[in-house]
Amino acid sequence: MKSRGRLQADRGNDDVNQTHTRKTLALGIVCTVAIALFMGTAGRAQQGGAAPAQGRQGGAAPAGRQGGAQQNFDNVEVRSLHVQGQVWMINAGFVNAAVQIGDEGVLVVDTLVEPLADKFLAEIKKLAGDKQIRYIINTHVHPDHTGGNEKIARAGKSIVGGNFAGQVGQQAANQAQIFAHENVQLRMSQPGPNEPMRPFAAWPTDTYIEAQKDLYFNGEGIELLHQPNSHTDGDTVVYFRKSDVVVTGDVYVNTTLPVINMQQGGNLNGIVKALNTIIKITIPKEKQEGGTYVIPGHGRLVDEADVVEYRDMTTIIRDRFQDAVKRGQTLDQVKAARLVRDYEGRYGATQGFWTTDAFVEAAYKSLSQPQAVTRSN
């Protein structure tokens, strides 16, 4: 029997708390509205910020966003799926996170939204028992990936000593360390217009400015790879070398067209580059299946072939837009040409944050304007 079959069979039964798809979709719709509320103003609709494709999932009304209705995460389940090695995918219907669990403790990649932090912690407890949460890595700044930072960090512990303990005191050990690219901290500590102010305790405690930062935890090398000017200017792709799992944040999602947050330094070419980087890291088993697994910021668990499908789409669309820009077409002409119509059924949306129109506008602008906004360098 081939191993991929076993993988599927296991997932059908043992590793996952079974929930019917229909129920999950309904929850996804609830969450879409909730995330819209959480992520702030209507202006963000033009800025990006990954969210489920509402139109496709049943057309959740975004009215709540303006109406200020109370968000309700009571019915949202936080579920886990063992990917391979020491890595589990954490799925909250509309958004993903990941945990690595081993002898030295727990490492968390992204912390979901704040209201789901307790459920996330309960799921970690279920998987890891009393093992301490030592590290958190934020793939980017958005609150659907960093909302639980404060609570989850405080549930963990760091190991401190030497000069640091002498200068800061042992209280520094009372929370997990939060790693992120420098631009994540800049955006949390100095938010731009329409960006939410984040509490100090949610900020990264350790940042990096280089192209790659390395960690070694639970017996495996972990690469933090900066993806400049892609979804935002502070995106990190996390690669667990021994487990052979990549966690992408929102530079790769499979629920929507690529989400380009131009106001936060995002750019379509940067996303194409990031997708090619992921493809370079991943190595499939024979017959282009399995091997390295990839946890996207939003959507289902995939392997290289699925990322290739999405990379091909993104590249084809980018080439079409580039050709239109080269021929001097205006944004209105590009909109009228419907250059993404072969993919908009599957990945597009007519309402919510990231509509097809919002994508077309951002894609056009990011190819017709010379340089994306960047907080650093």
Add this chain to the structure above:
Amino acid sequence: MRRIFPFVAAALFVSAPAFAQADLGGVWAPLMHEDQPERGPGPEIGDYLGLPITAAMRLRAESWDASILTVPEHQCKPHPSTYGFRGVGNLRITNQVDADTQQVTKIFTHIGWQEQEREIWMDGRPHPPEFAPHTWQGFSTGHWEGNVLVVETDHLKAGWIRRNGLALTDNAHMTERFIRHGDVLTHVYIIEDPYYLTEPLIKTNGFRLTTDLTMAPYPCASVVEVVREDGEVPHHLPGSNPYISSFATKHHVPVEAASGGAETALPEYAKKLKK
């Protein structure tokens, strides 16, 4: 008698075999007389005649460039189960039987080209959650309706229904019926795709039982066949594919008919074209 009764009752309830189910086990050779030009030599570019495709699928197919198959990441892809049974390789079907109940718990199908190995679960298990991985062969569960094996498949990777760019999304669903008539097997498959098909696509394939049990391995390793810029994806920009009307021209078929769509499958369509 009091002691025997519970065992008899248990046997009745536990085993409950489907008496009419057929044994599909064996190696089956494809009968290629049906749709042979498409399945053997391969379809022509721009031939979508009679297929219920959406405008979105048409644009996608018109953008498709066969050079994509030279890109290393594309070279070792097997056919997805939505297409594999159309291929030319032998089909081997084997059963997995539970030793205690003697029930068939799983049926394997294996097609030689790129080793399309597939599992059809017969134990009533649920399909995986929506965030589980999709595979080329998908997740399949089967049940018997009389002596017909009915199989439902989802969790498919984005695939294809024809080797000329007619694609499927990863939301496709397939229902199949395996019908055995002695040494002949009829495979009926019905594909639904909410984005690329306007209505279910129904096709059939025929197989004949063979005593030739040969099934060669099919190793595959990708290589750089064409030197390209990093991340280059071969495709045609909209309206620029020079080959798209060659099928219509060669076979004297109106271009709009070759472009496909559900109505092009119907006899009434010919009358409509004459008007």
